[in-house]
Amino acid sequence: xxxxxxxxxxxxxxxxxxxxxxxxxxxxxxxxxxxxxxxxxxxxxxxxxxxxxxxxxxxxxxxxxxxxxxxxxxxxxxxxxxxxxxxxxxxxxxxxxxxxxxxxxxxxxxxxxxxxxxxxxxxxxxxxxxxxxxxxxxxxxxxxxxxxxxxxxxxxxxxxxxxxxxxxxxxxxxxxxxxxxxxxxxxxxxxxxxxxxxxxxxxxxxxxxxxxxxxxxxxxxxxxxxxxxxxxxxxxxxxxxxxxxxxxxxxxxxxxxxxxxxxxxxxxxxxxxxxxxxxxxxxxxxxxxxxxxxxxxxxxxxxxxxxxxxxxxxxxxxxxxxxxxxxxxxxxxxxxxxxxxxxxxxxx
Numbered sequence: 001x002x003x004x005x006x007x008x009x010x011x012x013x014x015x016x017x018x019x020x021x022x023x024x025x026x027x028x029x030x031x032x033x034x035x036x037x038x039x040x041x042x043x044x045x046x047x048x049x050x051x052x053x054x055x056x057x058x059x060x061x062x063x064x065x066x067x068x069x070x071x072x073x074x075x076x077x078x079x080x081x082x083x084x085x086x087x088x089x090x091x092x093x094x095x096x097x098x099x100x101x102x103x104x105x106x107x108x109x110x111x112x113x114x115x116x117x118x119x120x121x122x123x124x125x126x127x128x129x130x131x132x133x134x135x136x137x138x139x140x141x142x143x144x145x146x147x148x149x150x151x152x153x154x155x156x157x158x159x160x161x162x163x164x165x166x167x168x169x170x171x172x173x174x175x176x177x178x179x180x181x182x183x184x185x186x187x188x189x190x191x192x193x194x195x196x197x198x199x200x201x202x203x204x205x206x207x208x209x210x211x212x213x214x215x216x217x218x219x220x221x222x223x224x225x226x227x228x229x230x231x232x233x234x235x236x237x238x239x240x241x242x243x244x245x246x247x248x249x250x251x252x253x254x255x256x257x258x259x260x261x262x263x264x265x266x267x268x269x270x271x272x273x274x275x276x277x278x279x280x281x282x283x284x285x286x287x288x289x290x291x292x293x294x295x296x297x298x299x300x301x302x303x304x305x306x307x308x309x310x311x312x313x314x315x316x317x318x319x320x321x322x323x324x325x326x327x328x329x330x331x332x333x334x335x336x337x338x339x340x341x342x343x344x345x346x347x348x
Contacts, residue, residue: 026298031058032065032078033164034200036099036282038221039319040078043310047302055302061200063162063188069093069285075295077285080164081188085261092288094337096263096330097281098303100252100320101219103169104243104278106205106228108214109135111148118143118232118240121176121269121277127215128156128173129180130194135213143234157207157216160197162188168280169217172268176277217278220248221317235277236269243276248320251279257326263333288337290346297346300334304347 030040037059044055058064062079069077070091083095105124107117119127123139126132132139136149159166167188174181184190198207204216205226215231220243223230232242241247251270257263267279284303290296307330311321322330334347 026294027054027056028076028295028299028302029056029058029074030065030076030078030299031060031068031074032285033062033080033282034059034202035062035080035101035103035165035219035280036078036319037201038219038225038317039099039310039314042313042317043302043306046310046313047305050305051301053298053302055299059200059202061159061161062164062167066162066285069287072287072291075286075290075292075299078282079285080280080282081167082264082266082281082283083262083285084264088262088285093285094262094288094333095283095285096333097257097265097322097326098284098306099314099322100248100267100279100281101221101318102243102248102251102276102279103165103172103217104220104223104230105215105217105233106208106223106230108208108210108212109152109229110150110212112229114229115232115242116144116229117147118234120234121172124233125173125177125180127154128158128193128195129183130156152213155211155214156192156195157204157211157214158192158195158197159189159199159204161199163200164188164280164282165201165217165219166190168266168268169278171266172278175269221319224318233277235273235275236271237273237275239273241274241276243318245315245318245320247274247276248279248318250274251276252281252320255281257329263330286338289339289341293340293346296338297348300338300347304331 040057062081065077068074134151136151171186174186198204201218201222205218205222208214208216232240235241250272254270255265269277307327314321335345338346
């Protein structure tokens, strides 16, 4: 009887200690890119179960995330468009890549299954310029002689908000088309020649899913989750590639993060027979001298946990975890750049 009481007391005591540990957990707030939202949400759920800490992330687009972290209204910002070193310095921020993914053209076309349609960079650009207007255009037919293509009108879907996904997509179009570069250019927000604007990757995914004849661009996890039909692309080496982990990894392998100030890298139109042409890293932005050191320290713990334990979850959503050698560089940058008022590093 006494033994059982002691056991029960020990269990209660353990529960109180665990509850106390969870009570000490500091909440983290973040805002920005919709590109990584599926994996950040998955990581946040697992991290809360393990530590009790909440990671509240607003999927509002890269432009909004950059604005919020510059205003210091969130613990961290997230952007698929990396900031150049001079902008980071002016804003008192540091940045690093957290995960890599692929941006894919998605379509809503009857009689065409995922991966049945192949487009070149030139044809994709002409579609988004409004020069190719129907799915039976000779340029599309030439690339897809066996596909059953109707004369259905093409409806272009694009982002309406400031978007790192748009930055990477338009950067790719600018690299493969001098006409696009001259007329539209690359940025997180551009003057689209044609199309319907929607907010977030989720907005573009919904527009494509609900519009016959539509084509848009989304991060691959959104295509996968919404069961959207993706197209294959002809890459820089002239090879037809599908959007899969192997092709994202092939493109990412070209990045030399050690020689990139502020980890600035754009991974579009990379060489290699297996490289997916619209691959992108998504970045975290953090103040070098935060107003709330406790939440920033907790954010660093969260991202370190994600590097250490979040790889499998990332791969399940077809993101590419950062290589260990790059993670080592990132943690070194934390120690050098993110400090409290006493000048000591906030990363453990």
